[in-house]
Amino acid sequence: MRLDFVRIFIDTTRQLFQQVIGPAVSVKSVTVKPSPVAGRDVLTIIGLTGESQGRVIFDMDLFTAIQLAGCMLGEPSPGMTPLVRSSIAELASMAIGQAISKINDNGTALRMSPPIVITGANLVSYDQCFETLVAPISTAYGEVRMNITIQDLN
Amino acid sequence: MENIGERNTHGTAPLTCLIVDDSAFARFHLKRLMDSFENVLASEAANGNEAISEYRRLKPDFVLMDIVMPGLEGVETVRRICESDPAARVIMISSLSHNEKVEEAFAAGAKYFIPKPVTTDELKKAIDQVLRTGRDAGAEAVR
Numbered sequence: 117m118r119l120d121f122v123r124i125f126i127d128t129t130r131q132l133f134q135q136v137i138g139p140a141v142s143v144k145s146v147t148v149k150p151s152p153v154a155g156r157d158v159l160t161i162i163g164l165t166g167e168s169q170g171r172v173i174f175d176m177d178l179f180t181a182i183q184l185a186g187c188m189l190g191e192p193s194p195g196m197t198p199l200v201r202s203s204i205a206e207l208a209s210m211a212i213g214q215a216i217s218k219i220n221d222n223g224t225a226l227r228m229s230p231p232i233v234i235t236g237a238n239l240v241s242y243d244q245c246f247e248t249l250v251a252p253i254s255t256a257y258g259e260v261r262m263n264i265t266i267q268d269l270n
Numbered sequence: 271m272e273n274i275g276e277r278n279t280h281g282t283a284p285l286t287c288l289i290v291d292d293s294a295f296a297r298f299h300l301k302r303l304m305d306s307f308e309n310v311l312a313s314e315a316a317n318g319n320e321a322i323s324e325y326r327r328l329k330p331d332f333v334l335m336d337i338v339m340p341g342l343e344g345v346e347t348v349r350r351i352c353e354s355d356p357a358a359r360v361i362m363i364s365s366l367s368h369n370e371k372v373e374e375a376f377a378a379g380a381k382y383f384i385p386k387p388v389t390t391d392e393l394k395k396a397i398d399q400v401l402r403t404g405r406d407a408g409a410e411a412v413r
Binding site: 132135136185188189190198199202203205206209210211212213214216217218220221228230 | 299369
Protein backbone atom coordinates (compact mmCIF):
# COMPACT_ATOMS: atom_id res chain seq x y z
CA MET A 117 0.00 0.00 0.00
CA ARG A 118 1.34 3.42 -0.95
CA LEU A 119 0.50 5.28 2.24
CA ASP A 120 2.11 8.46 0.89
CA PHE A 121 -0.39 8.44 -1.97
CA VAL A 122 -3.26 7.60 0.37
CA ARG A 123 -2.45 10.71 2.40
CA ILE A 124 -2.52 12.84 -0.75
CA PHE A 125 -5.88 11.37 -1.79
CA ILE A 126 -7.43 12.04 1.62
CA ASP A 127 -6.01 15.54 2.09
CA THR A 128 -6.89 16.62 -1.44
CA THR A 129 -10.41 15.23 -1.15
CA ARG A 130 -10.99 17.03 2.15
CA GLN A 131 -9.77 20.32 0.66
CA LEU A 132 -11.83 19.86 -2.51
CA PHE A 133 -14.97 19.03 -0.52
CA GLN A 134 -14.42 22.14 1.62
CA GLN A 135 -14.05 24.22 -1.52
CA VAL A 136 -17.12 22.81 -3.28
CA ILE A 137 -19.63 21.96 -0.56
CA GLY A 138 -18.60 24.13 2.36
CA PRO A 139 -16.24 24.32 5.30
CA ALA A 140 -17.90 21.73 7.59
CA VAL A 141 -15.79 18.83 6.31
CA SER A 142 -13.54 16.67 8.47
CA VAL A 143 -11.86 13.30 8.19
CA LYS A 144 -12.38 10.83 11.02
CA SER A 145 -9.88 8.14 11.90
CA VAL A 146 -8.53 6.15 8.96
CA THR A 147 -8.69 2.36 9.31
CA VAL A 148 -7.20 -0.57 7.38
CA LYS A 149 -9.61 -3.23 6.12
CA PRO A 150 -8.94 -6.46 4.22
CA SER A 151 -11.33 -5.33 1.45
CA PRO A 152 -13.50 -2.30 0.63
CA VAL A 153 -16.38 -1.60 3.04
CA ALA A 154 -18.45 0.18 0.41
CA GLY A 155 -21.94 -1.02 1.27
CA ARG A 156 -24.14 2.04 1.07
CA ASP A 157 -26.66 3.12 -1.56
CA VAL A 158 -24.40 5.09 -3.89
CA LEU A 159 -20.90 4.05 -5.01
CA THR A 160 -18.56 6.05 -7.19
CA ILE A 161 -15.62 4.04 -8.49
CA ILE A 162 -12.47 5.48 -10.08
CA GLY A 163 -9.75 3.17 -11.37
CA LEU A 164 -6.06 4.06 -11.07
CA THR A 165 -3.43 2.87 -13.52
CA GLY A 166 0.17 3.68 -14.35
CA GLU A 167 3.27 3.09 -12.25
CA SER A 168 0.93 2.25 -9.40
CA GLN A 169 -2.53 0.78 -9.67
CA GLY A 170 -5.65 0.51 -7.59
CA ARG A 171 -8.98 2.19 -7.18
CA VAL A 172 -10.86 4.64 -5.04
CA ILE A 173 -14.47 3.99 -4.07
CA PHE A 174 -16.62 6.69 -2.54
CA ASP A 175 -19.75 5.37 -0.87
CA MET A 176 -22.59 7.26 0.72
CA ASP A 177 -26.27 7.04 1.59
CA LEU A 178 -28.84 8.07 -0.99
CA PHE A 179 -29.92 11.01 1.17
CA THR A 180 -26.33 12.26 1.39
CA ALA A 181 -25.83 11.93 -2.37
CA ILE A 182 -28.97 13.92 -3.13
CA GLN A 183 -28.11 16.61 -0.59
CA LEU A 184 -24.51 16.93 -1.81
CA ALA A 185 -25.68 17.20 -5.40
CA GLY A 186 -28.27 19.80 -4.40
CA CYS A 187 -25.50 21.88 -2.85
CA MET A 188 -23.37 21.59 -6.01
CA LEU A 189 -26.29 22.36 -8.31
CA GLY A 190 -27.53 25.26 -6.21
CA GLU A 191 -31.02 23.83 -6.11
CA PRO A 192 -32.72 20.89 -4.33
CA SER A 193 -33.17 17.70 -6.28
CA PRO A 194 -36.29 15.51 -6.10
CA GLY A 195 -34.34 12.24 -6.10
CA MET A 196 -31.55 10.31 -7.76
CA THR A 197 -31.80 12.01 -11.15
CA PRO A 198 -29.16 11.68 -13.88
CA LEU A 199 -27.90 15.15 -12.96
CA VAL A 200 -27.50 14.08 -9.32
CA ARG A 201 -25.51 11.00 -10.42
CA SER A 202 -23.36 13.21 -12.60
CA SER A 203 -22.77 15.67 -9.76
CA ILE A 204 -21.61 12.91 -7.43
CA ALA A 205 -19.34 11.52 -10.14
CA GLU A 206 -17.88 14.96 -10.83
CA LEU A 207 -17.20 15.57 -7.13
CA ALA A 208 -15.19 12.34 -6.95
CA SER A 209 -13.49 13.02 -10.28
CA MET A 210 -12.34 16.49 -9.23
CA ALA A 211 -10.94 15.18 -5.94
CA ILE A 212 -9.05 12.27 -7.46
CA GLY A 213 -7.96 14.31 -10.48
CA GLN A 214 -6.35 16.92 -8.23
CA ALA A 215 -4.68 14.22 -6.14
CA ILE A 216 -3.32 12.47 -9.22
CA SER A 217 -1.95 15.76 -10.50
CA LYS A 218 0.04 16.21 -7.28
CA ILE A 219 1.33 12.62 -7.47
CA ASN A 220 2.36 13.08 -11.11
CA ASP A 221 4.14 16.33 -10.31
CA ASN A 222 6.01 14.42 -7.59
CA GLY A 223 7.34 11.99 -10.19
CA THR A 224 4.98 9.00 -10.34
CA ALA A 225 2.98 8.54 -13.52
CA LEU A 226 -0.61 7.78 -12.55
CA ARG A 227 -3.79 7.92 -14.58
CA MET A 228 -7.46 7.76 -13.63
CA SER A 229 -10.49 6.27 -15.33
CA PRO A 230 -13.71 8.27 -15.72
CA PRO A 231 -15.87 7.74 -12.63
CA ILE A 232 -18.60 5.09 -12.57
CA VAL A 233 -21.61 5.61 -10.30
CA ILE A 234 -23.56 2.58 -9.11
CA THR A 235 -26.74 2.87 -7.10
CA GLY A 236 -28.80 0.29 -5.23
CA ALA A 237 -29.40 -1.15 -1.78
CA ASN A 238 -26.73 -3.09 0.13
CA LEU A 239 -24.02 -2.74 -2.48
CA VAL A 240 -20.89 -4.62 -1.51
CA SER A 241 -17.83 -5.33 -3.63
CA TYR A 242 -16.93 -9.00 -3.26
CA ASP A 243 -14.95 -9.39 -6.45
CA GLN A 244 -11.46 -9.01 -5.04
CA CYS A 245 -10.03 -8.61 -1.57
CA PHE A 246 -7.32 -5.96 -1.48
CA GLU A 247 -6.09 -4.26 1.62
CA THR A 248 -8.04 -1.02 1.71
CA LEU A 249 -7.70 2.17 3.68
CA VAL A 250 -11.07 3.52 4.69
CA ALA A 251 -11.41 7.23 5.44
CA PRO A 252 -14.80 8.45 6.66
CA ILE A 253 -15.32 12.06 5.61
CA SER A 254 -17.88 13.96 7.62
CA THR A 255 -19.85 16.63 5.74
CA ALA A 256 -22.81 18.81 6.58
CA TYR A 257 -24.92 16.45 4.47
CA GLY A 258 -23.77 13.13 5.92
CA GLU A 259 -20.78 10.84 5.78
CA VAL A 260 -18.87 9.92 2.63
CA ARG A 261 -16.51 6.95 2.97
CA MET A 262 -13.36 6.81 0.85
CA ASN A 263 -12.05 3.32 0.19
CA ILE A 264 -8.53 3.55 -1.20
CA THR A 265 -6.45 0.72 -2.62
CA ILE A 266 -3.19 1.59 -4.32
CA GLN A 267 -0.02 -0.42 -4.79
CA ASP A 268 3.10 -0.25 -6.90
CA LEU A 269 3.11 -2.58 -9.88
CA ASN A 270 6.32 -4.39 -8.88
CA MET B 271 -24.62 40.36 -16.00
CA GLU B 272 -20.97 40.79 -16.82
CA ASN B 273 -19.55 41.61 -20.22
CA ILE B 274 -16.85 39.47 -21.73
CA GLY B 275 -14.91 40.02 -24.92
CA GLU B 276 -14.46 43.07 -27.09
CA ARG B 277 -17.33 42.18 -29.44
CA ASN B 278 -19.80 42.15 -26.61
CA THR B 279 -18.55 45.46 -25.28
CA HIS B 280 -19.37 46.95 -28.67
CA GLY B 281 -22.83 45.42 -28.62
CA THR B 282 -22.57 43.42 -31.83
CA ALA B 283 -23.22 39.74 -32.50
CA PRO B 284 -23.27 37.38 -29.52
CA LEU B 285 -20.20 35.38 -28.65
CA THR B 286 -20.55 31.68 -29.31
CA CYS B 287 -19.10 28.97 -27.12
CA LEU B 288 -18.89 25.18 -27.27
CA ILE B 289 -18.80 23.38 -23.90
CA VAL B 290 -17.24 19.90 -24.14
CA ASP B 291 -17.47 17.60 -21.13
CA ASP B 292 -18.80 14.08 -20.63
CA SER B 293 -20.13 15.15 -17.23
CA ALA B 294 -23.70 16.47 -17.36
CA PHE B 295 -22.99 18.31 -14.13
CA ALA B 296 -19.92 20.03 -15.58
CA ARG B 297 -21.87 21.09 -18.67
CA PHE B 298 -24.72 22.34 -16.46
CA HIS B 299 -22.29 24.30 -14.27
CA LEU B 300 -20.37 25.85 -17.17
CA LYS B 301 -23.58 26.68 -19.02
CA ARG B 302 -24.85 28.47 -15.92
CA LEU B 303 -21.60 30.42 -15.68
CA MET B 304 -21.85 31.33 -19.37
CA ASP B 305 -25.45 32.43 -18.87
CA SER B 306 -24.20 34.87 -16.24
CA PHE B 307 -22.24 36.67 -18.96
CA GLU B 308 -24.00 39.05 -21.29
CA ASN B 309 -24.78 38.04 -24.85
CA VAL B 310 -23.11 34.62 -24.99
CA LEU B 311 -24.62 31.61 -26.75
CA ALA B 312 -23.38 28.27 -25.42
CA SER B 313 -23.71 24.89 -27.14
CA GLU B 314 -22.71 21.55 -25.68
CA ALA B 315 -20.96 18.33 -26.67
CA ALA B 316 -20.65 15.27 -24.44
CA ASN B 317 -17.58 13.63 -26.03
CA GLY B 318 -14.63 14.25 -28.31
CA ASN B 319 -16.17 13.08 -31.57
CA GLU B 320 -19.31 15.12 -30.98
CA ALA B 321 -17.12 18.11 -30.17
CA ILE B 322 -15.27 17.87 -33.48
CA SER B 323 -18.45 17.71 -35.53
CA GLU B 324 -20.11 20.49 -33.52
CA TYR B 325 -17.00 22.65 -33.88
CA ARG B 326 -17.07 22.23 -37.66
CA ARG B 327 -20.78 23.02 -37.75
CA LEU B 328 -20.85 25.98 -35.38
CA LYS B 329 -17.34 27.50 -35.63
CA PRO B 330 -17.68 28.91 -32.10
CA ASP B 331 -15.65 31.87 -30.88
CA PHE B 332 -14.14 29.70 -28.17
CA VAL B 333 -14.29 26.19 -26.71
CA LEU B 334 -14.28 25.01 -23.09
CA MET B 335 -12.76 21.51 -23.11
CA ASP B 336 -12.51 18.78 -20.47
CA ILE B 337 -9.64 16.24 -20.57
CA VAL B 338 -10.82 12.98 -18.98
CA MET B 339 -13.58 11.65 -21.24
CA PRO B 340 -14.41 8.12 -22.39
CA GLY B 341 -13.34 7.43 -25.97
CA LEU B 342 -11.63 10.38 -27.59
CA GLU B 343 -10.18 12.32 -24.65
CA GLY B 344 -9.80 16.08 -24.47
CA VAL B 345 -6.18 16.65 -25.50
CA GLU B 346 -6.53 14.56 -28.66
CA THR B 347 -9.82 16.31 -29.44
CA VAL B 348 -8.07 19.69 -29.18
CA ARG B 349 -5.29 18.45 -31.45
CA ARG B 350 -7.80 17.44 -34.14
CA ILE B 351 -9.79 20.66 -33.85
CA CYS B 352 -6.66 22.80 -34.07
CA GLU B 353 -5.33 20.81 -37.03
CA SER B 354 -8.47 21.68 -38.96
CA ASP B 355 -8.63 25.25 -37.63
CA PRO B 356 -5.34 26.64 -36.29
CA ALA B 357 -7.21 29.77 -35.16
CA ALA B 358 -9.37 27.77 -32.74
CA ARG B 359 -9.47 29.23 -29.25
CA VAL B 360 -9.62 26.40 -26.74
CA ILE B 361 -9.65 26.76 -22.96
CA MET B 362 -8.93 23.50 -21.14
CA ILE B 363 -10.86 22.97 -17.91
CA SER B 364 -9.81 19.87 -15.99
CA SER B 365 -9.04 18.53 -12.55
CA LEU B 366 -5.95 16.94 -14.12
CA SER B 367 -3.58 19.88 -13.95
CA HIS B 368 -0.12 18.40 -13.52
CA ASN B 369 2.70 19.94 -15.53
CA GLU B 370 2.92 17.16 -18.12
CA LYS B 371 -0.83 17.27 -18.86
CA VAL B 372 -0.87 21.07 -19.11
CA GLU B 373 2.08 20.97 -21.51
CA GLU B 374 0.36 18.28 -23.59
CA ALA B 375 -2.73 20.47 -23.82
CA PHE B 376 -0.75 23.50 -24.95
CA ALA B 377 1.22 21.43 -27.45
CA ALA B 378 -2.11 20.24 -28.87
CA GLY B 379 -3.19 23.85 -29.39
CA ALA B 380 -5.02 24.90 -26.21
CA LYS B 381 -4.61 28.57 -25.35
CA TYR B 382 -5.46 28.53 -21.65
CA PHE B 383 -5.77 26.02 -18.81
CA ILE B 384 -8.03 26.28 -15.75
CA PRO B 385 -8.07 23.58 -13.07
CA LYS B 386 -11.46 22.39 -11.83
CA PRO B 387 -13.44 23.52 -9.95
CA VAL B 388 -13.66 26.65 -12.07
CA THR B 389 -14.88 29.98 -10.72
CA THR B 390 -16.63 32.78 -12.57
CA ASP B 391 -13.64 35.09 -12.19
CA GLU B 392 -11.16 32.52 -13.56
CA LEU B 393 -13.43 31.74 -16.47
CA LYS B 394 -13.99 35.40 -17.32
CA LYS B 395 -10.24 36.08 -17.21
CA ALA B 396 -9.54 33.12 -19.48
CA ILE B 397 -12.19 34.07 -22.03
CA ASP B 398 -11.09 37.71 -22.09
CA GLN B 399 -7.49 36.57 -22.60
CA VAL B 400 -8.14 34.16 -25.48
CA LEU B 401 -10.53 36.58 -27.21
CA ARG B 402 -8.11 39.48 -26.85
CA THR B 403 -5.02 37.67 -28.06
CA GLY B 404 -6.65 35.15 -30.37
CA ARG B 405 -4.38 32.86 -32.34
CA ASP B 406 -1.26 34.66 -31.20
CA ALA B 407 -2.05 34.02 -27.56
CA GLY B 408 0.75 32.79 -25.39
CA ALA B 409 -0.47 29.71 -23.59
CA GLU B 410 -1.32 30.43 -19.99
CA ALA B 411 -2.30 28.24 -17.09
CA VAL B 412 -3.94 29.06 -13.79
CA ARG B 413 -2.20 26.92 -11.15
